[in-house]
Amino acid sequence: MAAQLRVAHVITDLDTGGAELVLARLLVEMDQRRFKHEVISLTTAGQVADQLTKLGIPVSTLGMRVGFPNPMSVLRLARILRTFHPDVVQTWMYHADLVGSIAARLAGRAPVIWGIRNSVLVPGASKRRTILIVRLLAHLSRGLPARIVSCSEAARLVHIGLGYQAQKFVVIPNGFDVEKFKPDASARLWVRQELNLSPETEVVGFFARFDPQKDHHNFIRAANLLLERRAGVHFLLCGEGVIWQNPALAGWIVETGQSDHFHLLGRRVDMPRLTAALDLAVSASEYGEAFPNVIGEAMACGVPCVATDVGDSAAIIADTGLIVPPHNAQALAGAMLKILEMDSEDRHALSQAARQRVIENYSLAAMVSCYQALYFAAAGISA
Secondary structure, eight states: OOOOEEEEEEESOOSSSHHHHHHHHHHHHSOTTTEEEEEEESSOOOHHHHHHHHTTOOEEEOOOOSSSOOHHHHHHHHHHHHHHOOSEEEEESHHHHHHHHHHHHHHOOOOEEEEEOBOOOOBTTBOHHHHHHHHHHHHHTTTSOSEEEESOHHHHHHHHHTTOOGGGEEEOOOOBOTTTSOOOHHHHHHHHHHTTOOTTOOEEEEEOOSOGGGOHHHHHHHHHHHHHHOTTOEEEEESTTOSTTOHHHHHHHHHHTOGGGEEEOOSOSOHHHHHHTOSEEEEOOOSOBSSOHHHHHHHHTTOOEEEESOTTHHHHHGGGSEEEOTTOHHHHHHHHHHHHTSOHHHHHHHHHHHHHHHHHHSBHHHHHHHHHHHHHHHTTOOO
């Protein structure tokens, strides 16, 4: 058997964010006979680190503070890479793109593949240091990376506009496990029992960490408008910081006078079950999204989606849901109402079309195959 291709993955953190979960799905499914992986988090470990460790994949953490690179941490990363001796270094997200590239140069000459997971960065909303790093990376993209992977076409075009080297880009959409995320009538009942709701209650899901990018405030305004037209709907929210102890979030909900219609579950690990329980899934992001995982997961579960026109959301959903402008509560409420008012036959057809679109266009197997081919090509090895 040929020697395993050694791939080092450098990522900002290993909490349960979009990039982190894509990395975990990728490493779980890759051909372990042909690849050997090591994962290095610039900051701390998290739930994804535990998952990777259980798979036997070595995980290291550097404990860096958020901000510009600490020289000692860069040197430590270089030592880890030198010891692992990778054939390819894959970096995930901006800070890792910068730090991982510098460390890889210090450690040897392994080709570096950058990972782009954002689309538009907004001054005043996006972090200033992130914008500065993105500008620096645009200048460095001519020499440092061998390739640049974007999870969406929208993100590719945005970064080319910022000065990233166009010819180095390859778009690999996120892939979804359609055996894990699938329609599940029992999940619908279990989740409603957990929320003390009747089996017939309509539930709209909004799954996102509490962050200005996700625009929880606009979603809550839209939910309140929807309740004026469809009084029985309930809203299921989960994600980091999505708890009643969050004063801003709780305050917005209390202002609606409909607090009993909102269920805040915080961070959860049973996302396939929660997703399959929904009648409708919403992505309300105002900016920054490239390829929202929650859309693909919901569609795989046969749940129609309403999303703001950010990143590749419109291309992903196509005609299986509805797209509205960002930060427009009236439009968002109207789109939610339109889908919820469909008769059962039309809703069922939309559900089937959504799942079939993920199966045909965004399968986990296709994503894994693309990454494996990319790593072999970067290392100069025939697959």
